Amino acid sequence: MRIGILGTRGIPNYHGGFEQFAEFFATFLAEKGHQVFVYSSSSHPYKEPTFNGATIIHCKDPEDNIGTAGQFLYDLNCILDARKRKFDILLQLGYTSNSVWYFLLPSKSIVITNMDGLEWKRSKYNKWVRKFLKVAESLAVKSSDYLIADSIGIQNYLKATYQKPSEYIAYGAELFDRPEQDILNNYGVKENKYNLLIARMEPENNIETILDGAVAAGEKIPFLIIGKHDVNAFGAYLKDKYKDHPYIKFIGGVYNMDHLNNLRFFSRLYFHGHSVGGTNPSLLEAMASNALIIAHRNEFNGHILKEDAFYFETAKEVAEYIDGVKDKSQFRDLLENNKRKIEQLFSWELINQQYLDFFKRVHEKSH
Numbered sequence: 001m002r003i004g005i006l007g008t009r010g011i012p013n014y015h016g017g018f019e020q021f022a023e024f025f026a027t028f029l030a031e032k033g034h035q036v037f038v039y040s041s042s043s044h045p046y047k048e049p050t051f052n053g054a055t056i057i058h059c060k061d062p063e064d065n066i067g068t069a070g071q072f073l074y075d076l077n078c079i080l081d082a083r084k085r086k087f088d089i090l091l092q093l094g095y096t097s098n099s100v101w102y103f104l105l106p107s108k109s110i111v112i113t114n115m116d117g118l119e120w121k122r123s124k125y126n127k128w129v130r131k132f133l134k135v136a137e138s139l140a141v142k143s144s145d146y147l148i149a150d151s152i153g154i155q156n157y158l159k160a161t162y163q164k165p166s167e168y169i170a171y172g173a174e175l176f177d178r179p180e181q182d183i184l185n186n187y188g189v190k191e192n193k194y195n196l197l198i199a200r201m202e203p204e205n206n207i208e209t210i211l212d213g214a215v216a217a218g219e220k221i222p223f224l225i226i227g228k229h230d231v232n233a234f235g236a237y238l239k240d241k242y243k244d245h246p247y248i249k250f251i252g253g254v255y256n257m258d259h260l261n262n263l264r265f266f267s268r269l270y271f272h273g274h275s276v277g278g279t280n281p282s283l284l285e286a287m288a289s290n291a292l293i294i295a296h297r298n299e300f301n302g303h304i305l306k307e308d309a310f311y312f313e314t315a316k317e318v319a320e321y322i323d324g325v326k327d328k329s330q331f332r333d334l335l336e337n338n339k340r341k342i343e344q345l346f347s348w349e350l351i352n353q354q355y356l357d358f359f360k361r362v363h364e365k366s367h
Helices: 017-031 069-082 099-104 127-143 152-162 181-187 207-216 233-241 257-266 281-288 299-305 315-324 328-345 348-365
Strands: 002-006 035-041 054-059 089-093 110-114 146-149 195-198 223-226 248-252 269-272 293-296 310-312
Touching: 002 017, 002 069, 017 035, 017 054, 017 089, 017 281, 017 348, 035 069, 054 069, 069 099, 089 348, 099 127, 110 127, 110 348, 127 152, 146 152, 146 348, 152 299, 181 257, 195 207, 195 257, 207 223, 207 233, 207 248, 207 310, 207 315, 223 257, 257 281, 269 281, 269 315, 281 293, 281 299, 281 328, 293 299, 310 315
Parallel strands: 002 035, 002 089, 035 054, 089 110, 110 146, 195 223, 195 269, 223 248, 269 293, 293 310
Antiparallel strands: none
């Protein structure tokens, strides 16, 4: 098949979850003998014409010059190019800024859209942006031939809201079993002597609730916060609020996967506060990295973790976990169960194959 992938900033991944998936999936498709094309922002540092067998299509992206509106123009440039490529399948990852161009999508390609999370619920957006995102979501649903939901919660939502079926295919992860304790020296922490949170600085990730719990707890071991804290007002607010608590350490963005995996592996508690969206990549990566997870109680996290994590809703509960758990090795059964889930349900090989099988089915159906 001839397959195009759009909706990301490009590969190799320098940005986030969809880019990571696109990198793995494009490589997988090329290895299986398919022609695969990945759209990439002109501001992406990788400028080569191919990557691991995939063709990279570099499209003009003015976001650095004109701000958020540039995302829409970048997506427009990608879609206009896709009209010329005669793709059998065009995979859209997300819909936020490309759905407005739905009427330009190539009519002879099968359009499959991964619907991501419930973007319009994100509290970082004002009411007008949320209204736009709700409209964008409906446009993506109506203009796609097929939908993919990366969580059962999203699948149920699409069925209830739009009466439209979707294919459930989760996100993926790789088991991490090559720990290097020396990496901790870069962050000034020791094995089992720090707690960890990895997230974007956004209110719906419950970072403030978690850190209020850390302040309330009697145990004052280092608490590492990984995520860009200098790109929005909420990040600045958090850094200022906890500046008098030296054990709360805002590290900033870390994109070295080996460092992230080791930090997860050697942490005492790993807090996952995400409450909006589907299968979150960082949650699967924590499961794959031997982390003892304290997750926000909601259907998205609960569907993945089930009984193999602890759950919180309040700062008081967070404080109780911090004071109550001194060594995660006493919960080895939870750790092993989560790693087994990664192997059996969420490995990249399995997820990539599920996507390819779905593509083959819909492609054969169209002929």
